[in-house]
Amino acid sequence: MRAVQVQEFGPPSGLVVAEVPDPEPGPGEVVIAVAAAGVNFPDILVVEGTYQNLPERPFSPGKEAAGTVLAVGEGVERLAVGQRVLTLVEHGAFTEQLLVPEELVVALPDEITFEQAAAFGLVYSTAYFGLVRRARLSEGEWVLVTGAGGGVGSAGVQLAKALGATVIALARDEERARLAREQGADVALTSDASTLRDDLLRVTGGHGVDVTLEMVGGDVLTQVVRATAWEGRVVIVGFASGGQNPIKPGHLLVKNISVVGLQSSDYRDRTPELMRSTMEEMLQLFVEGRITIPVDSTFPLGKTGDALQAVKDGGIKGKVVIVPERA
Ligand SMILES: NC(=O)c1ccc[n+]([C@@H]2O[C@H](COP(=O)([O-])OP(=O)(O)OC[C@H]3O[C@@H](n4cnc5c(N)ncnc54)[C@H](OP(=O)(O)O)[C@@H]3O)[C@@H](O)[C@H]2O)c1
Structure with a gap:
């Protein structure tokens, strides 16, 4: 079978398609015939060698795939050959056949296509664990989603709305702001860091933002913290701008603000059952x-x-998906 490999870290153009042996499932494992694999921003960091978790080379990148179960190992009872499934993995999804532990696999409802499913898991699980688990979002709170034009951003806007929040989207241009409104944002801003704090306080009638899913970093993060409401929570999801500005303890102290980190893949690795039930809940929505x-x-x-370069260049409206059989 064919698998995309990182042989040397570097730009996405350096990825290699290699012939590798078909995987065989061991006890508790499943082989999935990959019909679609989602591209996520962290894949770029993995391929470039700057991600926090990197395996030995050569390896296949890719963090989520949808397809049909091709083979099951001894002891696998929850899944059967031919079943439509989705899986989240640390690496390896950009391949024709993916070997995974059964515990990381979720059955798909008929209503979702493979392409949608492959684009679904990582962004919605990230948005869910950010909003619900890390920020303890309550109905009626003001939620800000920065980087709202991106994958996690778009999922964050929609999920926050579905969970009963009043949602502010921060996007980089008017077109993305309009898309965010179409996805349910109550307000969509294109403010830059110089006006962001004032704009957020104005929009919330002086209350400030209760919960932020923060994906941009840099000066945006600084201003978000300053526009956070009393007992507000800022979830650090990423640094799409590349900047990691320091946060001033004084800004946190004066309004009892919490800044919390999120590594959504930890839930997959430490609590696979919770990840599965979360995915099932998201798929039901x-x-x-x-x-x-x-x-x-x-x-x-x-x-x-x-595909990775297109995501890196920006300007994508939605998710990018790899479809192996078209090669
Ligand atoms: N912590 C976790 O568990 C976790 C999980 C998944 C992703 N992430 C991180 O979350 C972030 C978003 O991931 P994604 O998959 O949603 O990526 P994505 O689809 O590429 O979206 C990135 C978003 O950030 C915006 N952006 C990029 N550079 C910017 C800048 N200089 N200033 C302002 N906005 C900028 C983009 O705006 P345009 O649309 O205008 O280009 C886009 O809306 C990344 O940093 C990623 O590493 C973290």
């Missing part, structure tokens, strides 16, 4: 039409480097 997953474009396996 999808079936009910309360959240969506816009797929921007698909690329064949052999063009995975181009």
Whole structure:
């Protein structure tokens, strides 16, 4: 079978498609015939060698895949050959056949396509664990989602709305702001860091933001902390701008603000049952039409480097998905 490999860390154009042996499932393992694999911003960091968790090279990148169960190992009872499934993994999804422990696999409802499912898992689990587990979001609170035009951002806007929050989206341009409104944002701003604090206080009638899913970093994070309400929570999800500005303890002290980190993959590794039940809950929201997953474009396996570069370049409206059989 074919698998995309990182042989040397570097730009996405350096990815190689290699012939590797078909995987065989051991006890408790499942082989999935990958129909679609989602591209996520962290894949770029992995391929470039700057991500926090990197395996020995060569390895296959890719953190989520949807497809059908091709083979099951001894003791696997929850899943059967031919079943439509989704899985979240640390690495390896950009391949034709993916070997995974059964505990990381979720059955898919008929209503979701493989392409949608492959684009769904990581962004919605990240948004869910950020909003619900780390920020303890309550109905009626003001939620700010920065980087709202991106994958996690779009999921965050929709999920916060579905959970009963009043949602402010921060996007980089008017087109993305409009998309965020279409996805349920009550307010969509395109403010830069110089006006962000004032704009957030104005929009919330002076209350400030209760919960922020913060993906941009840099000066945006600084201003978000300053515009946070009493007992507000800021969830650090990423640094898409590349900046990691320090946070002033005084800003936290004066309004009892919590800044919390999020590494959503930890829930997959430490609490796989919780990750599965969360995915099932998210998929149910999808079936009910309360959240969506816009797929921007698909690329064949052999063009995975181009797919990652497109995400890196920005300007994507929705998710990018690798579809192996088109290679
Ligand atoms: N902590 C976790 O568990 C976890 C999980 C998944 C992702 N992440 C992180 O979350 C972030 C978003 O991931 P994603 O998959 O949603 O990525 P994505 O789809 O590429 O979205 C990135 C978003 O950030 C915006 N952005 C990029 N550079 C910016 C800048 N200089 N200033 C302001 N906005 C900027 C982009 O705006 P445009 O749309 O205008 O280009 C886009 O909306 C990344 O930092 C990623 O590493 C963290």
